[in-house]
Amino acid sequence: MKKDISYPIKESFYSIQGEGFYYGIAAYFIRFGGCNIKCDWCDTKESWNIEKKDFISIHKIISNVVNNNHKIKTVIITGGEPTMWNLFPLIEKLKKKKYRIHIETSGSYPIKEKYVDWITISPKKIKLPIQENYKKINELKIIISDENDFLFAEEQASYIKSTNCFLFLQPEWNNISWILPKIVSYIKKNPKWRISLQIHKILNIP
Structure with a gap:
């Protein structure tokens, strides 16, 4: 039997x-462990280190999504840095369940975009995105x-x-009042840009 x-x-x-373009929508978040950048101001530092107990099978991950709420339409894969891992097997199975797939990444690893509906790249100076x-x-x-x-x-x-x-x-959350x-x-001077606020922090929700 295949493992x-x-x-x-x-x-x-x-x-x-x-955050970002889709702020305000309901979504199921899957936060991957492991990060190759580790920003000082990171608000999810608990995702950096990986322990044996963190590993969950694709079957269990899919089951958690399906059983959480039958009205879920969008699954957001985030981290850490999710593209450190081969996401294709997971994404392929999620798409078969008709979920819309969003990925949040630094862009520092190759992105296999097949079946991915939305890619958000948040570049970091310490390790820039791959040009591709x-x-x-x-x-x-x-x-x-x-x-x-x-x-x-x-x-x-x-x-x-x-x-x-x-x-x-x-804005980096710890400096939000100043920045x-x-x-x-x-943005008023450069209107090609939009503002993204971490609404979930304002609402005090995950």
Whole structure:
């Protein structure tokens, strides 16, 4: 009998997407363990390290989604850095169940976009996205923690040739009171950008 593939899953839950283009929609989140970047300001540092107990079979992952709520339409695969792992077997099975698949990634690993409906790349200076991934992106999300990040945002946006990619600036949560007015001012001067707020934190939900 063929052994079921397992993945390191730190948590999975049904909630509201709080960021980016699809903010406000109900979605089931699957958070993968493991990260190759480990940002100082990361708000999910618990996802960095992987333990043996974290590994869950594809069968169990799918079962958790199906049994959570029959009205689930969208599954968001996030991390950590989910593209460290071969996601294709999981995504293929989720698509057979008719779920819409979104991936949130730094873009630092190759993205196999088959069956993926929406790709959000949030680049990090410490390890930039693979150039090929800029061709696959639907949404670019830059975390702004200081004024130098605006230059980084423009540099990253310059690599994207598609006119169908949405550009977002998101304040780093710990600096939000200081940096948010600067983001608003910047977007007013550069209206190709949109603002992304972590609505789930404002609502105090997962």
